[in-house]
Amino acid sequence: MSRIALLSDVHGNLVALEAVLAAIGRADAFWVMGDTVGYGPDPSDVLARLTEKRARIVAGNHDLAVGTGQGLEVFNAHAAEAARIHRGWLSAAERDGLAALPLTLEADGFTLCHGSLRDPVWEYVFTGRQAQATLQLATTQHCCNGHTHVPALYRMDGDRVAATPFLADRPVPLEGRLLVNPGSVGQPRDGDPRAAYAILDTDGGTITLARARYEVEETQRRIRARGLPGILADRLAVGL
Ligand code: ZN
Numbered sequence: 001m002s003r004i005a006l007l008s009d010v011h012g013n014l015v016a017l018e019a020v021l022a023a024i025g026r027a028d029a030f031w032v033m034g035d036t037v038g039y040g041p042d043p044s045d046v047l048a049r050l051t052e053k054r055a056r057i058v059a060g061n062h063d064l065a066v067g068t069g070q071g072l073e074v075f076n077a078h079a080a081e082a083a084r085i086h087r088g089w090l091s092a093a094e095r096d097g098l099a100a101l102p103l104t105l106e107a108d109g110f111t112l113c114h115g116s117l118r119d120p121v122w123e124y125v126f127t128g129r130q131a132q133a134t135l136q137l138a139t140t141q142h143c144c145n146g147h148t149h150v151p152a153l154y155r156m157d158g159d160r161v162a163a164t165p166f167l168a169d170r171p172v173p174l175e176g177r178l179l180v181n182p183g184s185v186g187q188p189r190d191g192d193p194r195a196a197y198a199i200l201d202t203d204g205g206t207i208t209l210a211r212a213r214y215e216v217e218e219t220q221r222r223i224r225a226r227g228l229p230g231i232l233a234d235r236l237a238v239g240l
Pocket of ligand 1: 009011147149
C-alpha cells in the first residue's frame with residue numbers, strides 16, 4: 001500500500017508547503033524533485049519540514065547555487081540575488097546538505113531528477129522529444145522531474161512519446177512509461193497561483209495532479225519584509 005506525494009520547486013515557500021502537506025494528509029513517502037530553496041522567504045523552515053517528513057530529495061539548480069555559491073552567473077538577476085540572500089540565512093550545515101544532494105534518485109520504479117536525465121540540473125523538458133530522451137536514459141520504468149514549474153505528463157508507447165492531459169483531480173493510469181512533472185509547490189508558472197503537487201497511488205496504479213490554495217498574500221508579505229526582490233512576491237499572485 002503506497003501513497004506517495006510528489007513535490008517540486010517548493011522554493012522556500014513555507015505557507016504553500018504547509019497548505020500542501022495539510023491537503024495531502026497521510027503519505028507513505030515524499031519525493032522532492034529539487035529547488036527546495038531559492039526565491040522564497042523561508043528556505044530553512046522548508047528544509048526542516050521536508051527533513052521531518054523524511055523526504056527523498058534531489059538537487060535543483062537553486063539548491064546547488066545556494067549550497068555552493070557557484071553558478072550564480074547563469075541565473076537572472078533576481079534569482080541570483082535571492083540565492084545570495086539565502087546563502088547568508090542558512091547555516092553551514094544546511095548549505096553543505098544542499099551541496100551534497102544527489103542529482104538523481106531511484107525509488108519504486110521511478111527515477112527522480114530536477115531537470116532531465118540528460119542534464120539533471122539545467123535542462124527544461126517542454127517537448128515530447130525532450131521527454132523521450134529522458135525516458136530512454138532511464139533504467140526504471142517511469143521518471144519524475146520538475147524545474148519548469150508547469151505540471152506535465154509524457155507517456156512513451158513503443159518509440160513514441162506524447163504529452164498526455166494532466167489535470168487536477170483526474171487520475172492518470174500508470175500505463176506505458178511516464179515522465180511526470182507535478183508542477184511547483186512554491187512558485188507555479190502555469191497561470192494558476194495555487195500550489196501544485198501530485199499523488200502517486202502504486203496500488204491503484206494511478207497518478208493524480210492536485211492543487212492547494214494557500215495564503216499567497218502572507219508569502220508575499222514575508223518576501224518583502226525579508227528584503228527579497230519584490231518581483232518574486234508579485235509573480236506569485238498570477239502564477240507566472
Ligand atoms: Zn525552480
